[in-house]
Amino acid sequence: MRAVSDSQGELAALRRALELQVDQGQVLEAIATCKAILAILxxxxxxxxxxxxxxxxGAPSDLGTSLSDARAEGHEEEDAPLDSLLLTEVVPGAQSVQMADAQPGRINEIPIELTEEAPGEAVIDLRLDQQPVPDSPEDLAAAQVVSLPTPLDAGARKTTVAGARGASLRQELANTPLFxxxxxxxxxxxxxxxxVVTLEAGQVxxxxxxAANSLYVIVEGAVVPIAEGERRRKLAVLERGEFFGEIGLMAKQPRNxxxxxxxxxxxxxxxxxVLWELIAKEPSVAKSILRFLRARLIDRQMRTNPFFAAFAHAEREAVARQFRILEVKGGTRVVEQGKPPDGLFVVLSGTLVQIDRKNDKxxxxxxxxxxxxxxxLLDDRPAPADVVTREKCWLVVLGEGRFRRILEANPALARVVRRVSGEKRVGKPEPLVKGL
Incomplete structure (x- = not known):
C-alpha cells in the first residue's frame, strides 16, 4: 500500500515539474521528466x-511501449562506429575534389549544408579587436572555457527576449544541437x-x-572531465545544455x-x-549527424587548440559552416611535401601519417x-612533409581560398595565431579535452 502511495506522490511531483518545464520551454528537462513518468505509468x-x-x-508517440530494452522491438542494429559508413554511398551529391596528387575519386566532398552558400557571402568577423589574446596556453585554456558561449547561454538569451513563461518546447528544441x-x-x-542517466555528486x-559508445547531453547539474595520471587534472566544467562523449559515436576508441x-x-x-537506426530508416539523417559532429569538432578546437584561439570570439556556427567535410580513401596523399597545402585540415576520424620523403622517415x-x-598557409611556405591516410578518413577542411579571405577580412589573424602557437608544430596539438 505504501509503495502505491509513494508512486502516486512521485507521479504528482513529476507532473507538476513537467507542467512548469513545458510552460518555460525547458525541452531537455521535459523529455527527461516524460521518460520518468512513462517508466512508472x-x-x-x-x-x-x-x-x-x-x-x-504531430507524429503519434509510442514512448509508453518503448521504454524497455530496444531488443524487445526486434532492433539488432550493428553497434559499429559511425566512421564505418561510406558517406559517398549514403549522402547524395558527393563530388570528387583534387588535392595534392590524389587521383580522381580518392578524395570526395560530402555535401551537408541545408542550403547552398550564397555568392559573395560575407566573410566571418573574428572580433579580434574586442578581446585580448592570452599570452600562454594556460591562460588561453582558462579564457576559452569562460568566454565561449554555451548552448545554455544561447537559450538563456532567447528566453529573456521571448519571456520565460512564453517559450515553447519546439522553439528550444529547434535551437538544440542535433535534436x-x-x-x-x-x-x-x-x-x-x-x-535518462542520473548521477549523485561525486559519482563517476x-x-x-x-569503451565508448554513447553521447551525452546535460539536462541539469554539472560534470567535470578529468585527465588521469600521476596527478589528476580537472579540465573544465560542463553544465546544462552541453554535449560530451561524441567520440563514442565516431570510432572504437576508449574514453580519453x-x-x-x-x-x-x-x-x-x-x-x-540509435543513430544507426535513424540512418537505416532515413539516410539523409547522416547529413544532420555530420553537421552536428563538425560543429562539435570545431567548437572543441576553439576551446582547446592554440591555433584556433583567434576564432574563439566569433559566432561558432558561422565558423563551422566555413569548413567542408571530406571522405578520403586509405593510402591517399592529402598534403604533398614541398608544395603548399590545400587548406587547414582537422581530422574527424581515421588515422593519417606524416612522412618526410627526403629522409624516407x-x-x-x-x-x-x-x-x-x-x-x-599562414607563412605562405611549402608543407614540410607528406600527409597520407592510413585508412579511410573523414576530414574537415577550411579551403585555402576561404582561409585567405578570412585573413584579408581579419588582418590581426596572423599575428594572433603566431602569438599563441609560437613555433609549435600544428600537426602535434596538445588539446586539453579531445572528444572524451
Missing part, C-alpha cells in the same frame, strides 16, 4: 500528448530511444580508458578522460546504435582532433 495519455508537442507534424536538425519522424525515434559516469558529477546531475544518453601520426596545414 507506461502509455500515460497526458504525457504522450506532451511529447507530441515536440513533433512538428533541432532532425525531421519529425527521426526526432520521434531519437526521443523514443534516448536514455565513465573512466578514462573505458574520466567524467565525474560535481553536483546531482541528470543526463540524456544517445547510444550509437615517418614523422608521426594524426588522429581525431589533430590539425595540420595551417601554419604553412
Amino acid at each position: 507506461p502509455g500515460d495519455e497526458q504525457t504522450l500528448e506532451t511529447l507530441d508537442l515536440l513533433y512538428l507534424n 533541432g536538425d532532425l525531421d519529425p519522424a527521426s526526432l520521434h525515434t531519437l526521443i523514443r530511444r534516448i536514455r 559516469l565513465f573512466r578514462q580508458g573505458d 578522460a574520466t567524467i565525474e558529477a560535481i553536483v546531482p546531475t541528470k543526463l540524456l544518453a544517445i547510444d550509437r546504435r 615517418e614523422e608521426g601520426e594524426l588522429h581525431s582532433g589533430d590539425v595540420f596545414g595551417g601554419l604553412s
Whole structure:
C-alpha cells in the first residue's frame, strides 16, 4: 500500500515539474521528466500528448511501449562506429575534389549544408579587436572555457527576449544541437530511444580508458572531465545544455578522460546504435549527424587548440559552416611535401601519417582532433612533409581560398595565431579535452 502511495506522490511531483518545464520551454528537462513518468505509468495519455508537442507534424508517440530494452522491438542494429559508413554511398551529391596528387575519386566532398552558400557571402568577423589574446596556453585554456558561449547561454538569451513563461518546447528544441536538425519522424525515434542517466555528486559516469559508445547531453547539474595520471587534472566544467562523449559515436576508441558529477546531475544518453537506426530508416539523417559532429569538432578546437584561439570570439556556427567535410580513401596523399597545402585540415576520424620523403622517415601520426596545414598557409611556405591516410578518413577542411579571405577580412589573424602557437608544430596539438 505504501509503495502505491509513494508512486502516486512521485507521479504528482513529476507532473507538476513537467507542467512548469513545458510552460518555460525547458525541452531537455521535459523529455527527461516524460521518460520518468512513462517508466512508472507506461502509455500515460497526458504525457504522450506532451511529447507530441515536440513533433512538428504531430507524429503519434509510442514512448509508453518503448521504454524497455530496444531488443524487445526486434532492433539488432550493428553497434559499429559511425566512421564505418561510406558517406559517398549514403549522402547524395558527393563530388570528387583534387588535392595534392590524389587521383580522381580518392578524395570526395560530402555535401551537408541545408542550403547552398550564397555568392559573395560575407566573410566571418573574428572580433579580434574586442578581446585580448592570452599570452600562454594556460591562460588561453582558462579564457576559452569562460568566454565561449554555451548552448545554455544561447537559450538563456532567447528566453529573456521571448519571456520565460512564453517559450515553447519546439522553439528550444529547434535551437538544440542535433535534436533541432532532425525531421519529425527521426526526432520521434531519437526521443523514443534516448536514455535518462542520473548521477549523485561525486559519482563517476565513465573512466578514462573505458569503451565508448554513447553521447551525452546535460539536462541539469554539472560534470567535470578529468585527465588521469600521476596527478589528476580537472579540465573544465560542463553544465546544462552541453554535449560530451561524441567520440563514442565516431570510432572504437576508449574514453580519453574520466567524467565525474560535481553536483546531482541528470543526463540524456544517445547510444550509437540509435543513430544507426535513424540512418537505416532515413539516410539523409547522416547529413544532420555530420553537421552536428563538425560543429562539435570545431567548437572543441576553439576551446582547446592554440591555433584556433583567434576564432574563439566569433559566432561558432558561422565558423563551422566555413569548413567542408571530406571522405578520403586509405593510402591517399592529402598534403604533398614541398608544395603548399590545400587548406587547414582537422581530422574527424581515421588515422593519417606524416612522412618526410627526403629522409624516407615517418614523422608521426594524426588522429581525431589533430590539425595540420595551417601554419604553412599562414607563412605562405611549402608543407614540410607528406600527409597520407592510413585508412579511410573523414576530414574537415577550411579551403585555402576561404582561409585567405578570412585573413584579408581579419588582418590581426596572423599575428594572433603566431602569438599563441609560437613555433609549435600544428600537426602535434596538445588539446586539453579531445572528444572524451
